[in-house]
Amino acid sequence: MILTGKAKIAGVIGWPISHSLSPRLHGFWLDEYGIDGAYIPIAVSPENVTEVIRSLPKMGIAGINVTVPHKEAAFRAVDEADAVAQSMGAVNTIVVGADGKLTGSNTDGFGFMAHLGATVPGWTAGPVTVLGAGGAARGICRALIDAAVPEIQITNRTRARAETLADEFGDRVVVRDWDERNAALEGASLLVNTTTLGMAGADDLEIDLAALPTAAPVYDIVYTPRITPLLAQAGARGNPVIEGLGMLLHQARPGFAAWFGVEPEVTPALRDFVLESLA
Numbered sequence: 001m002i003l004t005g006k007a008k009i010a011g012v013i014g015w016p017i018s019h020s021l022s023p024r025l026h027g028f029w030l031d032e033y034g035i036d037g038a039y040i041p042i043a044v045s046p047e048n049v050t051e052v053i054r055s056l057p058k059m060g061i062a063g064i065n066v067t068v069p070h071k072e073a074a075f076r077a078v079d080e081a082d083a084v085a086q087s088m089g090a091v092n093t094i095v096v097g098a099d100g101k102l103t104g105s106n107t108d109g110f111g112f113m114a115h116l117g118a119t120v121p122g123w124t125a126g127p128v129t130v131l132g133a134g135g136a137a138r139g140i141c142r143a144l145i146d147a148a149v150p151e152i153q154i155t156n157r158t159r160a161r162a163e164t165l166a167d168e169f170g171d172r173v174v175v176r177d178w179d180e181r182n183a184a185l186e187g188a189s190l191l192v193n194t195t196t197l198g199m200a201g202a203d204d205l206e207i208d209l210a211a212l213p214t215a216a217p218v219y220d221i222v223y224t225p226r227i228t229p230l231l232a233q234a235g236a237r238g239n240p241v242i243e244g245l246g247m248l249l250h251q252a253r254p255g256f257a258a259w260f261g262v263e264p265e266v267t268p269a270l271r272d273f274v275l276e277s278l279a
């Protein structure tokens with residue numbers, strides 16, 4: 001990578017930041033499209049996050065991604081947030097305008113839907129069953145509601161968190177007990193795991209897919225391992241499987257396009273390049 005004095009600079013802030021895959025992912029695209037630009041990891045501690053974000057225009061930075069634990073602080077620090085970020089109270093992408101204005105958005109839901117559409121192009125919005133009720137579930141439910149799904153059944157170990165989401169999203173969200181998760185699969189047109197269960201080092205996700213229609217895609221947002229036990233079970237019975245890494249790749253597209261002026265593509269080569277670092 002050789003930069004000129006005109007290079008555009010973007011990056012990702014988090015604490016810690018060393019685990020982030022985003023520099024590798026954006027770096028691949030910068031190289032692929034021959035862009036005079038850089039995307040760097042920036043470790044920012046919680047006490048400095050607002051000051052760092054407010055300083056971006058002064059440093060001539062094009063924008064940043066925001067990762068754990070700064071997404072809520074970023075929402076408060078930007079000048080303007082788009083509708084999705086407002087409904088989530090969390091920002092993962094900041095664009096610095098020509099006038100220095102900071103605009104925040106949340107692209108997790110976009111990434112979720114874009115990867116679903118790319119993997120199962122014929123999917124039409126039907127009832128969805130969501131496992132988990134954390135921050136990831138909130139973004140995904142928002143996107144599913146916006147995509148006009150008729151019903152979302154949410155089941156979470158801590159029922160109260162699922163009820164909070166149901167209160168937020170209205171009548172289309174129905175809460176089921178965690179113990180009822182197998183029965184909640186009946187009639188679903190899509191199953192999404194938003195919990196950390198099944199991740200390398202975490203507990204197993206104990207679920208029996210027998211009641212799930214075989215046409216329903218199974219989407220796991222866990223991407224280490226690439227094929228989780230849930231996806232293996234789904235694939236073995238003939239359900240379409242949707243790997244979690246794709247959501248991460250797709251959610252990066254809007255930021256890259258805004259900062260560097262090229263609409264980037266999610267390709268198998270990109271996926272393999274990012275996977276290499278997970279191996």
Ligand code: ATR
Nearest residue numbers: 132133134135136137156157158161194195196203
């Ligand atoms: P994120 O914001 O990334 O979604 P999170 O808020 O920690 O992360 O949510 C993790 C999800 O995994 C939650 O739904 C959590 O359930 P609780 O709300 O009951 O904590 C779920 N989860 C984590 N470990 C679990 C376990 N051992 N059994 C069942 N669910 C689990």
